[in-house]
Amino acid sequence: MNIIEVKNLTKKFNGLTAVDDISFAVNKGEIFGFLGPNGAGKSTTINMLSTILPVTDGDAFISDFSILSQRDDVRKSIGLVFQDPSLDDRLTAEENLRFHAKLYGVPSNEFQKRKQEVLELVDLWDRRGDIVKNFSGGMKRRLEIARGLLHYPAVLFLDEPTIGLDPQTRAHLWDYILRLKREKEMTIFMTTHYMNEAEYCDRIAIIDHGKIVASGTPRELKKQVGGDIVCMTSNQKTELKKELEERYKKEVKEKDGSLQVEVEDGEKFLPRLFNELTAKIDSIELRKPTLDDVFLSLTGRAIREEEASDKEHVRQHMRMRRRT
């Protein structure tokens, strides 16, 4: 059964097309990843699906409710964790949950039961009485996930859930997300621009310039790249490129100043290359394809990891917060 069914969804901002006629479906109980660089249209899509942003064209159904005509039903069916923190940090963890429960009409006896359940799921039960201001970034994100689950949504939306977190916290958060899928059989729709995180997803759709350029399981997508990746650096780049193209009939791609080719059997290709090649190579690397390579082969560009700017963004937020 499809929990999310997106049909020709389009969003235009003043003539600029942010999301361009996309269609896809998400099955019950899977983690579906929306992968793409910043500005590709991921958050715009999530905002339309969660009914906060008006749709220009097309429609989408969540648990068979239309995002156009059954807004309140859609809202009750989804849990949301936004890219930017949306907790009230003057309130305690429990108060934030109670606030949410009241807005979603969760009865208070039911709330008593559920708050323990969701807080234990993210290991914050012991911290329930603490003011959120004193929480770390990872704890806040976990609390937001717990909050998003409180009204028992059919699907949980996570918009860049690990953004601004350090690598260790990020890995830790993934344990919780996978646990959610395992123990609750929760359907999760998430966006990310971290290629390695997309590997955790059951299925992914790669989005670029508002269009879905590929979708499937990570394994299927990586298969599209075909074989292994050989990555070379050289100060005779032009000669090397020419030789690779002419002698081996390979399509050469440039990434971060190095040349890349896809070969079927890397282990056999390398010795041949060493024997025959006349252009000099400074270094060579053989590896199995990653989703990064998939993106590169589909769009001709690499997804830039925008770690520094993300951290700066969060830091700025914290500064602003302290001022109030």
Next chain:
Amino acid sequence: MLIQFIQTIYTIWQREIIRYWRDKTRIISTLFMPLMFLVIFGAGLSKTLATGNFGVDFVQFMYPGIIAMSVMSVAFFSTVSTVWDREFGFLKEILVAPVSRVAVAFGKTLGATTIASIQALILLILAPLIGVTIHLAIIPQLVIFMLLLAFAISGMGLLISSLMKTTESFGLVMQVLIFPMFFISGAFFPLTAVPSWMSALSYINPLTYGVDAMRQIILGNQVASNILNGLSLHAISVNALFLVVFSAVMVTAAVFAFNKRA
């Protein structure tokens, strides 16, 4: 439907109250400002004015203005905090919930009204300590005007915050709206003998009506009626009527603007 509507108003209101109660520095600092005005202006001007024929003790004269000022600043700050909520994302949590935005706007306005009235009540309790005489019998009447004024200003604050795009314009609003409203409200000097442009502006200033009414209530049984009449602008009932109409317009406009923009 109706129960959910009321529950939403209550929930939003309750959050405002919890936040207020937890922020003790805010409680103290918003009390400090009006008290400082009262003590400094009172000390500075009461001697000078006593030599003329002002007819009223200056601290006693200024006190209702100070209450109105406190109501205004607290009510305004509390609703404008919506802009912060928007900037820091908490508003998203509210806006994505399956609840009526009209209820959210009402909850917010009522929360600010409550907080502003509590602050004013604290000032009222402090009155004897700073040498202001208040008869217990007039307190209910005073409280009604505190609530009316607080509601009017909260509605105005929410309207402004719905129209404001960023927190940066906040300073501008303070400069061009709030301070002039304080000064042309009759809080510091009577508006009976001012230039006509100031008089005209004071007619559209809700604070004027709050100050005028509260002054007549507080001074009513303390000074001779001819002196009081010389200081007052409108009958108490006219003041009340203006505040009710102003509140209705502001709150309706705010609810619309909030529903549309937020």
